[in-house]
Amino acid sequence: MHLTSLVLPMLCLGVVIGVATAQTCDNGLAGVSKGEYCCTLGCGTCGGSGCSSRAEGLTGDDCCTSNIASNGILCADSGAAPCIGDVGDDVPNETEGFLGCFSDPADSRVFVQEISSASMTAEVCSEACAGSAYYGTQYSTECWCGAEGADYDANGAGVCDMPCGGDAGETCGGFYAMSIYEHDVDGGESDDPSYLGCYSDPADSRVFEQKISSDSMTAEVCSEACAGSAYYGTQYSTEHTVHASHVSTKTPSVVHTPPTLPDIVPLLCGNATHYCFAFYKQCWCGAEGADYDANGAGVCDMPCGGDAGETCGGFYAMSIYENDADDGESDDPSYLGCYSDPADSRVFVQGVSSAAMTAEICSAACAGSAYYGTQYSVECWCGAEGADYDANGAGVCDMPCGGDADEICGGFYAMSVYENGADDGVPDEFSCSGDAGVSSGSSCCEADCGTCGGSGCSSRGSGAASCCTSNIQSAGILCSDSGAAPCIL
Template identity: 30%
Template structure:
């Protein structure tokens, strides 16, 4: 096509799931002096951001600088030495981490601590006062209203880091109503919203004025009616090519799994040209959500081309261009014939030899002796920095880690190390939580410990060495053709088997420490507080914990904690040590696969599964015979594409406490256009991070089966599998009405090492 043209249409943004990459953004104006603040602790952060109301990156970051930037928010947090995040809601108690994990010095003051990778030092602004609507931004203030996936104000959607009601009014000139949302978003329309929300639910300050209210997640601060109601005629044109890149189309993306996973930035000056320059060393780039830019060598196979009408948000730095949408990328690619050779890493650098792409984690670094971060990182720079150590690894384009031993991790797919070195774009420098690992000695493919070097001649026992025996009358010489056979290299393996012996039908491996501390520090906590601290997961509540929590919201804590403590497992462990020839040692046996009763619905019924409907339930739910992933049957949820439906199904399954599993389920659908269907799966209780995943069915091809899976570590002798699924027809044309169907099959818990 000669040009890429759009009329700006309605777009569901799902702004509450937006992940802002860690890049330097200009500080938004604030009209208040930074108030006094109090530290609340170290907390876990993640892709969906624990504090997601505002962001600032600065190489001079200090606690005071972040407090000033977030002065219009109740809470703020510092992370990764140079990042600042704001919000009006506190982190969940279940996300609390040891203070030792917030270990990075602040970039602007080495005497202060500014979190770490995915760890936040969180503070509360002691003098916080909530923002309020402006007096007269061009139309009367109507109030706080509920938004919907189809958007109640569906036109001229834009976002900006200096958003105010007046700026939104100017953007919506000619429309009868306008509204601000999520601090920085603006929506226009000619029909007033009808579902009012409590005023307190619109509690986010505008990104352009900290004293002014700008809605919240799926909550609009609405103004109108305006006197002029003639909408402008908008047309947006993107270039066919820019630099070495050519337009390729609108494609799906996912917050959980980015389809372009190399370098990324977010900027209020975002344009097609800025993203092309940022990704000059990559083969593909994409712009998304108005301000985001992602780079990669190729699109992930999970991404599929989407209608161009799905990409409709204006670029923040160029209103004449379109920069994708929520989970939708405008993609440009280089001509494959003109692309340079793919990046390669040296097999050897100094005394180090390349091993593999290796998993890493913020809380338990695989290499922890020494580290540095640099904007000109290369393999050679990191090798020189780690000279004298046994290992080094490069990560996330600009990070270097050294170690005398590997403290964790395992080999990972080479495609997981997908970020170019910040100082040499012809080399790979790991990825998010992935190291390009080098070692002086080889690393065993089956463990995280170095392999003992091969036995040398000097290590061979003297009985096997050729020798000359001198006797009183003769000399015997071993023939030169004798073969010297060194003894086999041996390794010692200790294997342990752990059994639950408590006698409880269901028990926990352990309870979070805050749960025990709470029983002495709080006399009458709320049920919600107890749930958060003692389950380690907000939702769903594991059944064994639910039995200990009274239905009333005020109670004495010690009896409840005692109830939970009584259900902690007791273990019996038996270990055996054996010696094997290297290479012949037995492979560790993973835990047995956990049976999910009736996980494939081959019984012909839904026996064992329980169902609830927090919203309007699906019209038909039950076993289907016309489609299955394996076997003859699957579970089907069917509804008429004219309304909204929401249902929950759940099932308990026995597992081995402390064992690792992969949860898997296969899903399919038959959904017409103009329908939003989604599903969410959670497995509790699990050790460490909360085990869950979600997907939008519109991102999946209809009629085919797709697998959703994730890993977890069982924290009890049972798990509760909960599936929430919903569909909403948001006012499409009559010709799109019809029956929609969702299918689930083969729920499995697969044991893994």
Template identity: 30%
Template structure:
């Protein structure tokens, strides 16, 4: 027995413990929470005499880092608060309740059995041993809710939909396209620097890397990316050989995002399964369809509409394509969906609107809005655009041409849920062909 052996054995559990030299125990909660002096755990591990494996009815207990990928660790709190934006005290506190309470924030933390704190940054980043966060949650005695001035802090990866996670880097580099470093590094700086690449990542406070594929795809717990960005200490910029990686939404005009699939299919026109699947293969297979999507490494689906329009965080579409390990092909009931821009139609793309209107000549708001209705309404105009599910705008020219990612136009048309009608201050714009 070794501590490492026990950790691997208990992979699917929240806690693991070694006892009496040769024993390993796993669990998701403590049936009893009675702490004893460290000296009572004094027996060497049978498989490694440099490690301690508990004692007689005494157990060295560890928290499994793989159990909850959101968990960052046990942190010190103070009167000015480590998470200072919002808080609540509740007699039935649980980790899940705190997460929901902090919906609009990136970080959430539980403390002293009944307290929950929220924030978009850690005002102080002082990590403490896990043993100092030992108080049970009042609403669930099987969970731990910090300690006295000690907080179990979590980070929600879905806070940024383009964020993929914390990944391993190495001397040969996960991204080999382009790189830079700056004493004023931020996530935005790196994104702008990597404009022409599909992925970008920040590392070790001040480094930025770009690439169109992963040379290695090894994800790590979020707490291993724990260094503040040199140019913005509210943001996290990786760690030692650890990189916070993002997908660049501006890289491809065709890419719409990661979407949920279901048994009746989000793209229901045509499909295939191929052991040599790539994004290019799927696009070619779906030549006659407006949309195409790759899923679960080897599947390709086609359609002229999305039967459901439920976007998911990019990290849920991270399975490698069976035909090209450098590409991603969705996940389990998760699909990377693209719009086929080569299909001959009137669609121009997703564009930013403003109060003076990109298409200012005529407009209407209709509860049963569809693309066809808007086209007909704009009969006398060359351009027509749909916005926010029910709005239609017309014009003979666009007063502004600020193109946005297709994922920003994600609202279904009220009159046809299979069609897209822009987004908030975003227009799905079409141009009618000129007639001779």
């Protein structure tokens, strides 16, 4: 046996081992380094003779230090080889909780896949893995969740170079590599104390009941619609209802992307597209004890119809909130809720219309009625004692008041309903006139006194206590406290 026949395999084996074990450059990025240069991992070595043809598919731009120097790409800017210099703390990822890019080979998974979405971002994945300690994005569209204590860096550094499906300016892992984040870092919590998370809501396993649909949907609108329920949730940019005889019983096993109208019609309707129509922005209500997370995490990536800066669930996924959270209660004790008020089934009688409409103006206009309600921003309606104001069910109140844009005055065939005379803890201003009484100076006598004080006051009406100013002043009862004569103004 020739010596070369022994040496060459050993040399080749040495090269193979060198490539397999050289996982990172000196700056921590996946690759192989030479001085300040970080070459692509597959180069084997960085620079040197034959660097332009060292590996199949790789060029001098990947493996030759002269090319990398000419290209001038800084590692601090790109966050991936080939590049020049130290990474330091400048790896381009501003998302709070980012831990780094780690290898995730198929035969050695550490996390569990949760969802796939063409709109994937770190934020979408964070919501989907709300109950997990870690989360990671991969292959542009995948989201994986990791339990507390998961050894996320067990497989070493990876190459994360694939843009996120939902934001091309953000990186969502790579080929068998994951961009990994840690949950519950500072600033990671929602500012809304009522928000519980994003949960899956498959058609065959609903937990909540649908309440309303509105193209002006927001969490606030839904909260009002579900005022009597323990939970509420928003869902879908578009929902399609199908005629019963044309509903397909086949449910796709995996849905990788949020649907557009062309996507979802074949899934739900087959060829019977004329039986499908859109309802925009749904609101669902959940009873006390509803198992809202029974179906696991969902992908909430659809903007609210009424506020594009807010998320209203997703495809078979719901943004869920708890009613009566600290900031969820109305400060107005007279407000009863938002109720449907169709043209052919009115319960109240229209009182006034005003471009300056507010609940306060409507209350005054309906002073002799048990109830009052605002509608269409400018209308005021009055309801008699015993009026069945909720007979038509919940409505969508999303129109600002003409007189105060921060206040809601009903909606399209929907009314913001109030009860007159609700105790708000502040006594009404007392007026000593008419049937309420007759006054003299700061004294208010009962109306049947005729006049207040003066000669013979003790023999008028109910006597001195009610008709004589000296007695009223001595008693010291303020009208602001009692709200009735005799009293001191």
